[in-house]
Amino acid sequence: MSIHASPLSNLSGGSRFHVSQAVSSARMLETMVKDELRRGDFSQTQGRVERIQELVNEHLLDSELERSLILLAAELLEGAGETRQAYQLT
Numbered sequence: 001m002s003i004h005a006s007p008l009s010n011l012s013g014g015s016r017f018h019v020s021q022a023v024s025s026a027r028m029l030e031t032m033v034k035d036e037l038r039r040g041d042f043s044q045t046q047g048r049v050e051r052i053q054e055l056v057n058e059h060l061l062d063s064e065l066e067r068s069l070i071l072l073a074a075e076l077l078e079g080a081g082e083t084r085q086a087y088q089l090t
Contacts, residue, residue, distance in 0.1 A: 022060035026069055029055070033072050042080035049073045049089070 033048055052073040056066045070090060077086035 019060045022055060022058055023065070025051075026055050026061055026065055030069065030072060033076055037076060037079060040079070042076070045076055045080040045082070048076060049085075053089075 029048065029051055052069045055061060056069055074086040074090045077089065
């Protein structure tokens with residue numbers, strides 16, 4: 001895994017903490033969603049998609065991670081049969 005320098009790296013300690021927490025949450029959510037997709041478990045789809053949208057809307061993640069999460073959310077929605085919502089998300 002590579003670490004990319006972010007324009008947010010010049011932020012104060014408290015702000016860096018928030019960025020770090022957002023990245024950590026995003027990675028954990030990414031792992032959970034991938035596992036659920038692998039198992040075909042779509043019982044928590046809406047909650048996962050909402051949390052992804054919250055993280056992306058905070059604008060604390062780098063754009064590559066934001067895109068990855070949005071595409072993962074769309075894949076989850078598609079798997080759950082929510083094709084229209086997946087299309088709207090992307």
